Amino acid sequence: MNGYITEKAMQALKKYDQAEVYVSETVVNTVYIDNSKISNVETKTDKGMMFRMTKDGRMGKASVTLNGPGAEEDCLSMADSVLQFSPVNHDMNPYVFPRSAKISVPDVFDRKVAEITPDVLRELAKGVIDNCSVNIPRAQIRVSTTSSHVMNSNGVDVSHSSTLVYGHFTSMTVRDHPGEGIDTFHGTHLTLDPAHIGKELSRKANDAAVCTGFKGTEQMTMILPPGELGDMLFSSVGDAIDGENVKYGRSMWKDSVDSPVASEKLTITDDPTVPAPLSCAFDDEGQPTQKRPVLEDGVLRGFLRDSFCGASTGNGMRRSSVEAQGAYERTPVIKPLNLVVKPGNLTREQIIEQTDRGILVEKFASPEADGLTGRFGLNVRCGYIVRNGEITGVVNNALLMGNMFDCVKNVDLIGCDSTQMGVITVPTMSFTGTELVGN
Amino acid sequence: MQKMVMEEAQGQQDLLYKAVEHMQDLGAEFADAKSQSVRNTGISSVNGELRNLVRKGVGGVCVRAWIGGRWGYGNVSSFDKDAVMKAAEDAVRNAAGDKRSDLSLEPVVVKKHMKAQVKIHPDSVDLTEKIEVVRDLDKVQSIDERIINRIGSYSEEIKDNCLVNSAGSDISWQEVRTLCRAMSVAADGQRFERYYDGPDSTLGFEVVKDTDIEALGRKTAQEAIATLGAVRCPSGNLTVLSDPMITGLLAHEAMGHASEGDEITKKRSFLTDACGKKVASDIICMYDNGTVPGAHGSVPFDDEGTPSTCTKIIDNGVYNGYMHSLETASQLGVKPTGNGRAENFGKRTWVRMTNTYFGPGEWDKDELIAETKDGILTDKMVNGMEDPVGGCFEAKALRGYIIKNGEIKDIVQSFTLTGKSVEILQTVDALSDEVVLDGGMCGKGIEDWVRVSSGGPYMRARMIVGGGQ
Numbered sequence: 044m045n046g047y048i049t050e051k052a053m054q055a056l057k058k059y060d061q062a063e064v065y066v067s068e069t070v071v072n073t074v075y076i077d078n079s080k081i082s083n084v085e086t087k088t089d090k091g092m093m094f095r096m097t098k099d100g101r102m103g104k105a106s107v108t109l110n111g112p113g114a115e116e117d118c119l120s121m122a123d124s125v126l127q128f129s130p131v132n133h134d135m136n137p138y139v140f141p142r143s144a145k146i147s148v149p150d151v152f153d154r155k156v157a158e159i160t161p162d163v164l165r166e167l168a169k170g171v172i173d174n175c176s177v178n179i180p181r182a183q184i185r186v187s188t189t190s191s192h193v194m195n196s197n198g199v200d201v202s203h204s205s206t207l208v209y210g211h212f213t214s215m216t217v218r219d220h221p222g223e224g225i226d227t228f229h230g231t232h233l234t235l236d237p238a239h240i241g242k243e244l245s246r247k248a249n250d251a252a253v254c255t256g257f258k259g260t261e262q263m264t265m266i267l268p269p270g271e272l273g274d275m276l277f278s279s280v281g282d283a284i285d286g287e288n289v290k291y292g293r294s295m296w297k298d299s300v301d302s303p304v305a306s307e308k309l310t311i312t313d314d315p316t317v318p319a320p321l322s323c324a325f326d327d328e329g330q331p332t333q334k335r336p337v338l339e340d341g342v343l344r345g346f347l348r349d350s351f352c353g354a355s356t357g358n359g360m361r362r363s364s365v366e367a368q369g370a371y372e373r374t375p376v377i378k379p380l381n382l383v384v385k386p387g388n389l390t391r392e393q394i395i396e397q398t399d400r401g402i403l404v405e406k407f408a409s410p411e412a413d414g415l416t417g418r419f420g421l422n423v424r425c426g427y428i429v430r431n432g433e434i435t436g437v438v439n440n441a442l443l444m445g446n447m448f449d450c451v452k453n454v455d456l457i458g459c460d461s462t463q464m465g466v467i468t469v470p471t472m473s474f475t476g477t478e479l480v481g482n
Numbered sequence: 483m484q485k486m487v488m489e490e491a492q493g494q495q496d497l498l499y500k501a502v503e504h505m506q507d508l509g510a511e512f513a514d515a516k517s518q519s520v521r522n523t524g525i526s527s528v529n530g531e532l533r534n535l536v537r538k539g540v541g542g543v544c545v546r547a548w549i550g551g552r553w554g555y556g557n558v559s560s561f562d563k564d565a566v567m568k569a570a571e572d573a574v575r576n577a578a579g580d581k582r583s584d585l586s587l588e589p590v591v592v593k594k595h596m597k598a599q600v601k602i603h604p605d606s607v608d609l610t611e612k613i614e615v616v617r618d619l620d621k622v623q624s625i626d627e628r629i630i631n632r633i634g635s636y637s638e639e640i641k642d643n644c645l646v647n648s649a650g651s652d653i654s655w656q657e658v659r660t661l662c663r664a665m666s667v668a669a670d671g672q673r674f675e676r677y678y679d680g681p682d683s684t685l686g687f688e689v690v691k692d693t694d695i696e697a698l699g700r701k702t703a704q705e706a707i708a709t710l711g712a713v714r715c716p717s718g719n720l721t722v723l724s725d726p727m728i729t730g731l732l733a734h735e736a737m738g739h740a741s742e743g744d745e746i747t748k749k750r751s752f753l754t755d756a757c758g759k760k761v762a763s764d765i766i767c768m769y770d771n772g773t774v775p776g777a778h779g780s781v782p783f784d785d786e787g788t789p790s791t792c793t794k795i796i797d798n799g800v801y802n803g804y805m806h807s808l809e810t811a812s813q814l815g816v817k818p819t820g821n822g823r824a825e826n827f828g829k830r831t832w833v834r835m836t837n838t839y840f841g842p843g844e845w846d847k848d849e850l851i852a853e854t855k856d857g858i859l860t861d862k863m864v865n866g867m868e869d870p871v872g873g874c875f876e877a878k879a880l881r882g883y884i885i886k887n888g889e890i891k892d893i894v895q896s897f898t899l900t901g902k903s904v905e906i907l908q909t910v911d912a913l914s915d916e917v918v919l920d921g922g923m924c925g926k927g928i929e930d931w932v933r934v935s936s937g938g939p940y941m942r943a944r945m946i947v948g949g950g951q
């Protein structure tokens with residue numbers, strides 16, 4: 044059906060120098076948990092399209108939901124009006140040209156997800172609730188099916204189908220000083236393990252409930268599990284390898300290709316060949332993707348680009364790793380497809396044993412570094428103090444400060460517990476040179 | 483065009499009535515149906531190059547069925563009758579299951595049809611003029627070779643809503659939001675710094691007409707360059723004079739999220755059972771007010787059709803009350819406050835803030851600085867994070883200044899502020915006499931973004947400061 048709509052729309056765009064049509068359709072089912080009870084169940088269907096075109100150096104762009112007769116005409120009318128008012132720019136990079144796939148279609152479609160019923164969703168939610176010994180004040184499991192189709196006037200004609208499974212869970216002990224736990228699940232298949240999630244939620248909330256405030260200031264090794272490290276690396280390394288940031292001169296690594304920018308212990312690859320939320324054989328502009336080295340033994344090997352930046356690496360994405368609906372509304376932007384940090388061979392326990400003085404951060408308030416500068420100063424909601432290879436206390440309400448561009452140069456140890464966190468797959472890692480500030 | 487002008491609203495209402503009746507026929511105790519059409523124009527320019535120019539039109543219907551104390555949702559991006567009726571059936575099916583409670587909802591019944599109150603509707607302004615604003619905003623930042631990125635942006639959103647429910651409400655209204663922004667990135671070979679500024683509103687294009695574009699662009703560029711000379715902020719438990727943006731984060735993130743009714747009914751908030759208790763110094767009053775004229779978070783009705791209100795959350799240091807949706811108001815036996823909001827027709831409706839702010843004090847801002855012996859003055863925010871469970875505050879300031887003996891001294895680079903919210907508010911000893919609101923997007927948990935504003939006066943308090951590296 045998407046193919047018919049896209050082809051019909053391309054016919055209407057023949058008068059332009061370049062044209063592109065992107066159509067996406069999603070079905071999303073979500074179950075919500077409130078206070079350890081199933082509250083809402085939602086079913087959403089969403090379908091829409093985006094037109095992009097150029098003529099005589101002008102560009103037009105518009106998107107609509109396909110919500111009734113005439114939506115395609117509305118989209119064309121809006122895009123054309125944008126084009127009429129657009130200033131002339133003869134330096135625009137062309138849209139993607141058709142090329143053969145460089146990788147096999149990754150396994151990103153799970154029929155069980157596509158055929159899920161509200162009862163199955165409720166069972167999954169019930170499994171988490173039944174295995175969690177503390178309250179679950181707020182949680183959701185969301186499963187989606189997406190099909191998309193992109194065509195352009197250069198001959199690109201690419202379809203994609205995938206499923207997405209996303210879970211976000213909170214837990215809380217009920218005491219005078221309650222502890223809170225958070226867990227997430229990112230995947231493409233219905234491999235979510237409700238029992239494991241329920242038990243982890245219990246453990247995290249119970250540990251957080253016995254936190255005490257950290258006092259003083261101390262240089263410490265920062266140990267980050269995948270849940271916290273994924274966002275920290277994405278917000279720093281992800282920004283530094285973004286071709287648009289390089290184009291506009293705001294990447295910290297803009298002049299560093301083939302130079303060391305990180306510890307030689309660190310190797311990162313963008314790997315769309317394995318099941319991950321954004322893995323695909325062609326990106327959302329129709330450019331073939333491939334497994335691509337980003338950092339090899341600490342040496343920067345290149346940047347990720349879309350057609351706007353030119354010489355696309357197949358990283359022009361409209362889809363999101365957590366939210367299926369509304370892909371057609373988004374202009375393609377550069378995204379990693381699946382940044383994989385090469386794991387080490389240490390368990391988390393062995394990393395702790397090999398750390399003299401550090402903090403294993405179970406939960407930051409918001410794990411994020413400044414993409415421009417790398418700086419961070421993050422509130423630790425729950426962290427384990429490590430002294431001479433042993434956990435000696437659990438703390439909260441302290442600020443952990445550092446700079447992620449320095450941290451990646453100061454990698455100490457790398458774990459073997461790689462976990463998918465959105466578009467990044469990371470193990471537990473430790474970094475020297477950070478500072479913990481308490482009250 | 484996709485826009486749903488008011489004359490067309492009646493057709494939408496008829497469809498919604500049918501959906502509500504269908505859900506009632508299928509067993510819904512209460513049902514509502516809302517259609518929404520949203521049109522956006524977005525323009526941005528970077529270093530003289532038009533980076534983005536796009537128009538969007540999205541629309542669809544959200545129907546909800548309330549059965550046995552549980553919501554079932556059906557959402558569809560279509561105005562087709564069959565699709566909407568199918569969504570109504572989905573909603574009733576999704577509400578099925580074991581009975582959760584006997585709770586009945588008590589909505590305010592409203593019959594009203596409103597247009598947006600703006601002076602210059604964005605629809606009446608040529609796209610060329612909007613593009614020129616953005617290009618000018620970019621160009622005027624070009625004051626120094628250390629400015630490596632000049633970014634100008636403009637966006638408008640026109641949202642047409644229709645809502646009917648089984649209690650008899652029949653409403654349509656339009657929301658218009660217009661904003662423009664300048665952001666400069668400066669670099670000196672060693673480091674990068676940035677600065678931003680620009681107005682936001684629920685006003686029309688007059689918000690752009692009333693802005694001195696040249697002054698706005700030059701200021702952001704000058705301040706980005708000035709920040710290149712910033713030193714590291716000291717760390718520790720310090721006196722902080724927070725600017726309205728950081729004050730607003732304290733209102734929104736620390737106290738606001740914890741005052742959302744659903745956090746209270748779940749006993750997830752540290753402010754559960756706080757009514758009547760002292761939570762701040764005597765000079766503190768705090769509000770969530772969806773009726774502030776022109777403010778970015780203002781809405782005539784929430785997404786359940788409840789008219790916006792002003793909720794006084796803290797009254798002279800004493801905790802006063804919570805924000806509510808239909809569900810949480812019924813759970814606690816109070817009236818809904820107009821805080822049942824959703825990102826759009828495809829998202830969950832739950833308790834969300836509107837414009838959240840601390841009330842003013844009596845100090846002139848300059849006198850307040852002059853009367854501060856040692857401290858940190860904040861200047862703009864990067865972001866903040868809520869902590870309803872633990873009651874902790876976290877905000878990242880874009881930059882600040884050291885105050886020494888009542889005078890502004892060194893500029894300091896970005897830093898983090900934290901501490902227990904109630905402990906911080908107990909230390910507040912001075913507030914300036916002017917409240918400023920700053921618009922933005924608020925997520926709950928990690929998604930469901932709604933338009934809000936937050937703010938307040940300059941506020942002097944003790945907080946933990948982390949100076950970054």
